[in-house]
Amino acid sequence: MKSIFVSGGARIGVNAVIFQQVTIGSNTLSDAKRVGSPQIGDNCYIGAGAKIIGGIRIGNNVRIGANAVVYRDVPDNAVVVSGEQITMVREKPMDNRFYTYHGRYVYYDQGRWFPVTDKVVLANLTGGPVPLDPDLERTG
Known part of the structure; x- marks a missing residue:
């Protein structure tokens, strides 16, 4: 720790x-x-x-x-x-998740790792433009 x-x-x-x-x-x-x-x-x-x-x-x-x-x-x-x-x-809750890269970007929630599928979050993490992949859905 x-x-x-x-x-x-x-x-x-x-x-x-x-x-x-x-x-x-x-x-x-x-x-x-x-x-x-x-x-x-x-x-x-x-x-x-x-x-x-x-x-x-x-x-x-x-x-x-x-x-x-x-x-x-x-x-x-x-x-x-x-x-x-x-x-x-702030009026709106902030995204305080822990994001990391393990072959792809993931975040930790309720004791499990989940893939990042939010286009805006992925763009912020990679420093690139919002991906145009239509298979990615905004899931928060």
Whole structure:
């Protein structure tokens, strides 16, 4: 898991992407405002070196930038960047899937790998134009 620390009381939803040197830690100081462990929603993307500390809730479809320190609740569909926990909320959910190339582009979902068939996603991954293959359907 490449130096990822997850506190025993933390809860992480399905399809989370967590990069190296991330800490998801409890706060057990008796005089702290947010005692407890983080609760992280589904489809979250947590960048390298991020720190998520205390009894906070991270919503669904959230992106946390590299080296961000998160110590307050984050709503659904938000992006958190480093600094004084700057949070931007988007109306539309983001695609936080983990894509990789194994002879073809695939993504991980619910414990399985699936081929990428979305023309726009394939174009973004390859840096090329949208494929004209009529057999490819937009499946998300």
